Amino acid sequence: MNQTPNELQVFKDFFEKLIDNPVIKIPAGFFLYVLRFLFGPVFRAAYGAVAVLFIADFVTGYSYAWMNPEISPDSRKMFHGLIKLFIYAGLLFVGHQVSVVQFGALLQSTVEMMIVLTEAKSVLENLQKIAKLKGVDIPFLEGLVALVQGKLNEATKGAKKHEA
Numbered sequence: 001m002n003q004t005p006n007e008l009q010v011f012k013d014f015f016e017k018l019i020d021n022p023v024i025k026i027p028a029g030f031f032l033y034v035l036r037f038l039f040g041p042v043f044r045a046a047y048g049a050v051a052v053l054f055i056a057d058f059v060t061g062y063s064y065a066w067m068n069p070e071i072s073p074d075s076r077k078m079f080h081g082l083i084k085l086f087i088y089a090g091l092l093f094v095g096h097q098v099s100v101v102q103f104g105a106l107l108q109s110t111v112e113m114m115i116v117l118t119e120a121k122s123v124l125e126n127l128q129k130i131a132k133l134k135g136v137d138i139p140f141l142e143g144l145v146a147l148v149q150g151k152l153n154e155a156t157k158g159a160k161k162h163e164a
Contacts, residue, residue: 038089040096046112050088053119057081060126068133088115114152121148 018024039047058081065073092115095108124145131138 038093038096040099044112046109046116047092049116050092050112050119053116053123054085054088057119057122057126060123060130064126064129064133067130091115117148117152121145121152124148 058078061077061081062073065071065077091111095111098104099108124141128138128141128145131141
């Protein structure tokens with residue numbers, strides 16, 4: 001009796017062989033080393049939140065551009081999103097580096113909070129645009145956008161007070 005392996009088993013075997021391949025292990029190890037050097041040995045919850053929100057922002061922004069007949073997805077906007085990701089990575093790197101000095105952890109947490117709130121606001125605004133485009137009324141969405149914007153404004157005012 002000749003049985004063919006199912007597709008899932010074939011994929012699993014292929015993935016296991018790929019992981020065992022040193023050509024994959026060397027760049028992956030180097031990448032993890034660089035991440036650990038830049039952002040520390042501990043994966044902070046804010047890093048995960050930034051990653052998830054950045055992906056959600058990309059998906060909702062691209063979806064809105066794809067759904068709206070008046071505009072089309074633009075590679076320039078996607079490039080701006082990539083630049084934004086590098087800026088966030090730079091800010092998170094600086095936040096990690098200053099966390100080793102006294103009161104540095106406060107600055108690190110402030111930077112992380114600002115990035116998370118900015119991305120959350122962007123995702124909510126994209127959802128609001130999609131809802132308006134499709135004619136769906138989501139009453140609490142307006143309040144959420146205002147709440148996040150208010151938190152951003154409070155944080156900015158607090159930072160300006162400390163600079164003066």
